[in-house]
Amino acid sequence: MQRIWLAAFTALLTLIGAPLRATTLEQAMADPDWIGPPVERPYWSVDGRSVHYWLKRAGSPVRDLHRVGLADGSDVVVDPAAMATSDGADAVPDRSGSRAAFVRNGDVFIRELASGRLTQVTRSPQVESSPQFSADGRALHYRSGDDWFVYDIAAAVSTPAAELRLQKDPQAKQPDALEAQQLRYFATLRQLKADREARRQHVETFTNGDPTRAPLPFYLGDAVQVQGSSLSPDGRWLLVVTSPKGYDAGKQGKLQRFVTESGYEEQEDERTRVGRNDPAPQSLLLLDLRGHSQRALAMDTLPGIHDDPLKAVREENARHAAQQGSASDAAAAPASTRAATRTGTRVKAKAEPAEPSQRAVRIVSRGDDGGGGGIVWSEDGSQLAIQIRAIDNKDRWIVSVDLAKATLRSEHRLTDPAWINWNFNDFGWARDNRTLWYLSEESGYSQLYTRPIGGQARALTHGTFEVSSPLLSPDGRWFYLRANVEAPYSYDLYRVALDGGPLERITRFKAINDFALSPDGKRLAVSHSSAYVPAQLAVVEIADGAVRELTDTRSAPFKAIDWIQPQIVAVPSSHTKAPIYAKLYRPRDFDATRKHPIVLFVHGAGYLQNVHLGYPSYFREQMFHNLLAEEGFVVLDMDYRASEGYGRDWRTAIYRNMGHPELEDLIDGVHWLEQHAAGDPDRVGLYGGSYGGFMTLMALFRAPEVFKAGAALRPVTDWVQYNHEYTSNILNTPQIDPLAYARSSPLEFAEGLKGSLLIAHGMIDDNVLFEDSVRLYQKLIELHKDDFELAGYPLERHGFVHADSWLDEYKRVHRLLRTRLQ
Structure with missing residues (x-):
């Protein structure tokens, strides 16, 4: 029915021959399919010869995958048969540039660039993610839930990188007094125990030294739960983020549904209200997969970790509560000052001096790293950086890890008396495996910085504008980023050299939504829009700025209206x-x-x-x-x-x-x-x-x-x-x-x-x-x-x-x- 209406509307416009000057309230609030869908999630094929994007079907919640061939400009919907040979988004190349890995429909694939051969690594009901090649290029790592796997490319075999057990190590049990007495009395019991320990050590030695066997388990204890993990590219280290098991997040209310398919009222859990309980604090464990050992990464050396940034706030509220006097006096006070006792825990009349204590922290979430995101390894696996945030959100630290000593070193501290921005937390490693890059608002605006491990920070961008989404080029020479340099309301793509230099403008759309860099680093797939044009896709040549528009998904009725330009x-x-x-x-x-x-x-x-x-x-x-x-x-x-x-x-x-x-x-x-x-x-x-x-x-x-x-x-x-x-x-x-x-x-x-x-x-x-x-x-x-x-x-x-x-x-x-x- 909707398509018939659109066709009739288009025909009427053709007869009239003039643009409409307004729309009705009914049309403005109608299903937005009448406007035309925006282009979503563009990405490059592994060989760089085509660009993919998703597009919503009219009258359906289903999204189709489109592939645009750059040689002939063909735009085709990828059908189920063609999907089996298509590339997925966010392909990850190996260090040699000879192959790339990606996830499609929850499974992991490897594409050989020279031959185009596609190898399916997994085919399971579980959702796999986070593919990364090993530093030597012989294996592919990927994650399924909280578990990491290593796929031997030559042998075509997957094995767990580590087995994590949330229980106490049975071998770590200390004998009680009676057991110690028994062992002291009876030599046969002592010999039986020694034999068991010899067999255990033999199995452990052969398991660690035999790559064909599954690894021995790590026992993390029964008091924690895993919130995330990250495997080093060299396959030696596994960083595990944990939080206390059974942590009480606070009381949840019940959301009532009155209009239901069943005909009966139904309920669902609501979220926890502010202040009912802080988010669960997180801790870090570093697992040595070769030496089969584990050590906690202490955070007590982070600068400012023992500060109390809310001390002045507590004191102000305490003074106010004291001035208000008794609860009956407070009830008679003006409405705008009565809330000191109405929100739950009563504020004490006198501020108590806070003893120095370590503030609780969480690992900054960073997309696909699971609950414990904010973890970045250098390409060769020799360096690890972690982004840590105080739960009160007044501090953000970027730390490097001394893997041999299992200690943290603060590389950058961003502190804010109000709160750390939940945006602008991108960070990573340059290709030299020694230089960190990161975004920071320390100047008052989000800017891009680099810092060699233990060295001095250097600002690559400067100004009263914000930069975001930094992306390092395949050759490691350039950062591409989105910024509103021209005006606060105008966003384009720019680039700056890793070694510093001027900020170069790449596009002039003035409204960039998203972008993806081609595998060879020579072109950009750009999602852009304007006031009455939903996101569309274009390819931009970096060398000369030439633009090739690939889509216009607007409907004829929508384009025909002469909208008022804001x-x-x-x-x-x-x-x-x-x-x-x-x-x-x-x-x-x-x-x-x-x-x-x-x-x-x-x-x-x-x-x-x-x-x-x-x-x-x-x-x-x-x-x-x-x-x-x-x-x-x-x-x-x-x-x-x-x-x-x-x-x-x-x-x-x-x-x-x-x-x-x-x-x-x-x-x-x-x-x-x-x-x-x-x-x-x-x-x-x-x-x-x-x-x-x-x-x-x-x-x-x-x-x-x-x-x-x-x-x-x-x-x-x-x-x-x-x-x-x-x-x-x-x-x-x-x-x-x-x-x-x-x-x-x-x-x-x-x-x-x-x-x-x-x-x-x-x-x-x-x-x-x-x-x-x-x-x-x-x-x-x-x-x-x-x-x-x-x-x-x-x-x-x-x-x-x-x-x-x-x-x-x-x-x-x-x-x-x-x-x-x-």
């Missing part, structure tokens, strides 16, 4: 030197002599960038902004403080104070619209989802004189209810820092509501829980507020997926804005 503006800030970048949508027939109603859109996530030149993740909202502009609104979409793309200070402006700097920025936006876009300050509304919903509430509750109406979609209403990983970075925990939670809770300011409020929320949202909106709804009832509404969506989680729900939600948003502001 104008990027720099709104002066009344609180910072830097401007607040924003997207402005104005009516085509904009008349500066009359006042226009104002709508602010507030993006979600907090740390997210929506003011850029690429295709937005909020593409439905962008179409909605077109509709509002056609109806006479001026719409402003701001990258308020906390947003991504503007450096460390912009990101951390909200530390212990969520909802306040951002509101100042939104109010600056309203004033700017009044002065420069004929905005009417008496008709101002706003809307947003998730963090944007939170900010909608803070605006309506704390600045009701400015904002007259707002739609808070899936909003956080009290950060005490949100998850630990995100919230504790910004507000610490409710037990340590109740003041920060009181300052940042919309519930604490709900009394201020004077305008119109729509709350919309998915009822099975497992990110921001539906409970958040229900609690606020009850609060507004008790406050005797008049103009508020709650819309629940029984089959939606945090990100809506059903077109019916999208349409219903935005019909309500649209009706609110038109009724209250026009």
Whole structure:
């Protein structure tokens, strides 16, 4: 049916012969298949002769793999028969460049580059991952779950690299008093025990010396669980990340489902709330697979590991609690200061001096390294680097390991009184096996650095811009990276030499999403987009910058619409030197002599960038902004403080104070619209989802004189209810820092509501829980507020997926804005 409609629509456009100037709300909120799917996950074939990408089928959740032959430009869907001979993504070459390994459909394959011969290494129901060639090129290592395997290429045999047993070593048992007495009394018993030990040592000697036998087990004890592991390229070392067994992550609530296939109410576990318990601390074990020994890697020498970065915060909260006096006195205090005792553990009236103790840490997650990621070996296996993060997230260390001594040496410490960015943690080894490279925000912006082991760090990039996704070229000479050098909202690809030098611009798309370097290092497969063009694929010649476009997946109806191009503006800030970048949508027939109603859109996530030149993740909202502009609104979409793309200070402006700097920025936006876009300050509304919903509430509750109406979609209403990983970075925990939670809770300011409020929320949202909106709804009832509404969506989680729900939600948003502001 959908295809028939699209065909009819296209035919009508042909007859009309003119572009449409707007879309309807029904079309904007329809299944996005009508737009055309974006290109996803591009990668090169092992021989570099073709580029692959994934594309969603119309009317189906299935993704097809496409292969584009660069010689003839053919673009074909890889069918099941052809899939058996296709390459997978992220192929890993050996050091000689004669073969490459990759994972496809959870199995491991090796491609010989000269002959093209493909060898399937595994065929199992388990999912294998992390292929890497041994340093001598004779074997391939790969992981299945927590277990590593070594595939002998010549013999075509796989063996476990190590067997890990989570139990005590039976041979390590010490005899008790009675057993010792028996051995002292009876020579025959002593001889039997000696014979057993001789046989055990004989088996161990032959097992270690005979490569055809499975290795002896390592006993890690019964008090830990494995969180991840990494095998060295020379096959000698295995680094194991562990955490305490049975660690209590804190109480979990139950999420209720009302509309179910069974017809009965069903429940599922919710996430743990912030502060209910810290994440499980992690430890490191280094296993010598040749010598069959294991040693713990102590972290007590890390610089700052014994510091208490939250001491001042504890003392501030303790002073506040003492000033509030008894619980009855606190109950009579203003709402904005009452939270010192309401969040669980009561803050002591007097700060206790903290004894120096070792802070708990975790290994920084790095994609495919399992739960214990952040582990990088040099190509020859002689060097190991690990990225470690304090659980309080005030410190990040990159350490090297003295493998012989089983000790850590700090190579780089990044410390932040607010929190370490969860992005910009890439690191690795140069091809000399002696030089580390890493990203760091130490200058205030993410930049690329190198450091020889034990030597001095060197910045390869400098400036007030952010670099990300560094990729070392096959010859080891160049780093390719994504950066917003030209402007905070403009992203392109650049390169810089490993030995230093100027930052060279490679592309001029101004909106790079992703990229992959060809196996020979001469071309780039680039995913790029623009305001109304979803991600498309192009190949760029590095030598001369020549661009060859490979795809345009947009539908004819979508391309036929004459969309309003958002104008990027720099709104002066009344609180910072830097401007607040924003997207402005104005009516085509904009008349500066009359006042226009104002709508602010507030993006979600907090740390997210929506003011850029690429295709937005909020593409439905962008179409909605077109509709509002056609109806006479001026719409402003701001990258308020906390947003991504503007450096460390912009990101951390909200530390212990969520909802306040951002509101100042939104109010600056309203004033700017009044002065420069004929905005009417008496008709101002706003809307947003998730963090944007939170900010909608803070605006309506704390600045009701400015904002007259707002739609808070899936909003956080009290950060005490949100998850630990995100919230504790910004507000610490409710037990340590109740003041920060009181300052940042919309519930604490709900009394201020004077305008119109729509709350919309998915009822099975497992990110921001539906409970958040229900609690606020009850609060507004008790406050005797008049103009508020709650819309629940029984089959939606945090990100809506059903077109019916999208349409219903935005019909309500649209009706609110038109009724209250026009």
